[in-house]
Amino acid sequence: MIGRLLARWLPSRAALPPAQPPVPVSPRDVGLHDAVLDGWFRNDSGELLQGFAITADDTVLDVGCGEGVATLFAVRQGASVIFTDSEHDKVRNLAREVHAQSTNASLGLVSNSLPLPLADGCASKVVCMEVLEHIAEPEPFMAELVRMGRPGAQYLLSVPAPVGEHLQKGIAPASYYQSPNHVQIFTPERFAALVEEAGLVIEHRRASGFFWVMGMIFFWAGERAAGRDPAGAVRDRIQAPFMPLMESWAKTWQDLLNQPGGLAIKQILDSFLPKSQVIIARKPVQEVDVP
Template identity: 75%
Template sequence: MIRRLMAWLRPPVESTPPAPAAVSPRDIGLVDATLDGWFNNATGELLKGFAIGANDTLLDVGCGEGVATLFGMRQGASVIFTDSEYDKVRDLARQVGRHARSTATPFLGLVSNSLPLPLADGCADKIVCMEVLEHVDQPAPFMAELVRMGRPGAQYLLSVPAPVGERLQQGIAPPAYFQAPNHVQVFDAEQFAALVEDAGLVIEHRQASGFFWVMGMIFFWASERAAGRILEGAVRDRIQAPYPPLMQSWASAWQALLSQPDGLAIKQVLDGFMPKSQVIIARKPDPCAEAPS
């Protein structure tokens, strides 16, 4: 009886709620990108205004992990992908090959620094070169190669880091981030547009976004410095799971912001204030289409 009374008087033991699952910066970055018009499977648009179809041949220069290539394959396009790093091309070729075996979609992977590209003139309808030009010592000849690859009327999707985010990181990132094989060029909006137009392309659309990733990179650098790690090689290969706690906390905060009623409007203001990337969609002139009937 006494034992039952003591048990009744003893305060209940509260179970500790499970810790919330860590939020992946890459997953939140993907959500953020789709809000900007990227990766619309329903319309086949890699970015709004840049649709890829089954009749297209997509050339992805500096393919990296192959986000654009894999999107194009899902739309039924033939794909050509290139990178200067063998491992990147090999790993992407394995993924593309598995898809191609079930769909009989043609593909070609090449290891190349793109000066020159070992491809025939006019081999592609859609050319993608994202976050590559900032790594290139000679961007004008590189752009000329991209233009050579496009058929008349071909469409181009090009992106480079925005200058405001780069200049902010110059005060935080180690000097190696602005040396080869990392960023050796910083383009302001006018320089980027001039590079595209001087190569002979006509600009159709421009946008800038990615505040989430500017802040994410700041937290990455802070974590690297706190851990005493020395930067070597390509930075993009270092930003992988498991992510530093600071980056995961930032991803959780950004996820919470986007879930607010005014979250998208706030995101758009911040993107305009401090974007990570600037994007140009351009087209190669087609003399036949422009000729009077």
């Protein structure tokens, strides 16, 4: 009976168009769109993040530059740039991109940043994103960042949020929480204290990135399903083709954002389970002694 009804109302198999393979959705592209919704990469105002504008008058120091997203944004604003990373290949590749896009002064250094061979007050803007969690002794590292900012310099600092870090502990390999990966987990209070005790004044704080918390969980699950050893540098592996689980999650998140009220739902989830916490701070024009 059911079969006859279906045959009556559904077209025959021969009448159906051939199935088309789904178009892959890049987690990187969806993640970039998600970041733009959070106020990142505002080309119209020159703000790397809302409240952190970069102009052609700036010298931007990007410590732990990685693939150079912040450095290249600064280059597009006409700023001079100094960028550092502990990995030679990253500095070399970024230097090529900087030179291809700008004739302004630039300097790339391979360094672990303790110390950096740079003069006091060399930068008007200092960027250090997702680096402090890798540092065994973050206090002297912060002191070095403060040393290199000129009086009045603005700082953009970020570290993983603790809830997402603890959640991943249930699925990430132990090596993810060992040197040279994440050896620190910062509560919001500890992060703020680190910044203020180094002598900076906090201007803005925010947390976001629910998309990437879930994305990393699907990443770890995919690594396990593929039988791969997930030890090593995570961000290097993510540059490789994305696994189906992450692509499926990116498509789901993209569909959510496209729904009426999708942005409001994203903001609720970001506040509930953020991937990163961000501080924008400033070095006082009149320096004070830090105990």
